[in-house]
Amino acid sequence: MNERSEKLKYFLREEALSQGFSACRIARAEDMPEAANALAEGIAKGHYGEMAWMAETFERRSSPLKLWPEARSVIMLAMNYGPEDDPRPLLKRKDRANISVYARNRDYHDVIKGKLKQIAGRFAARSGADVKVFVDTAPVMEKPLAEKAGIGWQGKHTNLVSRQFGSWLFLGSIFTTEDIAPDTAERDHCGSCRACLDVCPTKAFPRPYRLDARRCISYLTIEHHGVIPLEFREAMGNRIYGCDDCLAACPWNKFAEQSSEMKLIARDDLKAPRLSQFLGFDDADFRAFFSGSPIKRIGRDRFVRNCLIAAGNSGDAALVPLCRRLIDDDSAAVRAMAVWALARLLPGKEFAALARTRLHESDETVRHEWQREEETLCI
Structure with a gap:
């Protein structure tokens, strides 16, 4: 890793922590054929139901370079939203309404996007590189990118799993024209667990x-x-x-x-x-x-x-x-x-x-x- 790349990575991680993110790691902006093939299979089998945008945005979603050809690196950020208590006992209280943990507060899209914009702006000013910010609703395969960046791996439930934060992670990404040394990808640790x-x-x-x-x-x-x-x-x-x-x-x-x-x-x-x-x-x-x-x-x-x-x-x-x-x-x-x-x-x-x-x-x-x-x- 050259000195410039090392300094930029340190800067990004400090900024991410100051904004409340739990992890910040780098993936190279490049084709992801395995992830693209899995996406294509799901579309072909109709697994996405009424979510027609999955097929409509397939080309852009299939690779970071299809979304932005000038991108060289993808900065992946994750925020832990692990609940204080196991949410499953509420399922037995039939007179109560069970709302998914992630939706029990403000819309995370708004929370994370605002924080990403701040980090991206400061990074652009520091590096001189161009940046683009994406959160969930954009055609980005965030979980495969987070796996490439080493934040976690896609578990058998298709969600991202982290050895440090379990299955409770919000994800966001910053694409940049800056060429930053990528982090080591994470491997699957699910084993035989079902x-x-x-x-x-x-x-x-x-x-x-x-x-x-x-x-x-x-x-x-x-x-x-x-x-x-x-x-x-x-x-x-x-x-x-x-x-x-x-x-x-x-x-x-x-x-x-x-x-x-x-x-x-x-x-x-x-x-x-x-x-x-x-x-x-x-x-x-x-x-x-x-x-x-x-x-x-x-x-x-x-x-x-x-x-x-x-x-x-x-x-x-x-x-x-x-x-x-x-x-x-x-x-x-x-x-x-x-x-x-x-x-x-x-x-x-x-x-x-x-x-x-x-x-x-x-x-x-x-x-x-x-x-x-x-x-x-x-x-």
């Missing part, structure tokens, strides 16, 4: 290191439009936004729990909120409550749809009045999931009597929900 695969409630992993997003609760609650497919509803439990099961099961998290780098502390009102407070949300309530949160981007209708699935799985009859009001909601997806919830919370005869009053329903999907549930009761 904890993350075996814990998945919807069996979303067709094989190790391959995720079928169409079966993933994170995808279903965040990216999927319309009604939730019947086969996944019970498995969702009380997960109303995302799913942490495969992350939380990773044995390497024991190191993350010892870290003092937690910069994003969960909002108290999102640690174990009651389902009842969300089922009554209109659009204004939703926007106000989740202002600055990543949850806001899915919109009120999808969010309440998810909460109705959780209500149906709760066994809590006290939620019936809230669910009953939602059978007249403007959103067909909300109405349909309200039907499903009521079929599980009401006595059979009471649900059948209610169904007979809903013959005027105009949406075919919602009518199907009423008919299927009523027929099920008659069997």
Whole structure:
């Protein structure tokens, strides 16, 4: 490593630590054929579901050089967001809403992008090089790049795993025209462990290191439009936004729990909120409550749809009045999931009597929900 490169790396790591990042390492901007081939396979098999942008951005996503041909180095940064406690016990509290750990505070895109811009600006001033900043939503294969940079490796659950921080890492990148000596890539340390695969409630992993997003609760609650497919509803439990099961099961998290780098502390009102407070949300309530949160981007209708699935799985009859009001909601997806919830919370005869009053329903999907549930009761 030449003296200039060494000084720039030291400068970057000091800046990263001062901004609350847990790791900062360098990868060379070059083609990544193995990662590109895995991405192409997933697209060909339809594993990305409604996320059409994965195919649309494939060319740019397949290599850092396709995104920016002048780039010579990629500065990869990671921020540990390991929770204070294991989030899985909340799954047993059926009257509560389980929100993925990463979404219990401010939108990490905003937090990290602001910090990356500061680091990139100072680096550009110091080096004279051009820079570009990317966070998650850009067509960058961040996890393969983080592996090349030595921050961690892509585990069998396809997420990045670190020997120092476990599975709880936010990632961001700075592309630069500066040629910086790359760090040593990390190797796979999963061994024979299958904890993350075996814990998945919807069996979303067709094989190790391959995720079928169409079966993933994170995808279903965040990216999927319309009604939730019947086969996944019970498995969702009380997960109303995302799913942490495969992350939380990773044995390497024991190191993350010892870290003092937690910069994003969960909002108290999102640690174990009651389902009842969300089922009554209109659009204004939703926007106000989740202002600055990543949850806001899915919109009120999808969010309440998810909460109705959780209500149906709760066994809590006290939620019936809230669910009953939602059978007249403007959103067909909300109405349909309200039907499903009521079929599980009401006595059979009471649900059948209610169904007979809903013959005027105009949406075919919602009518199907009423008919299927009523027929099920008659069997």
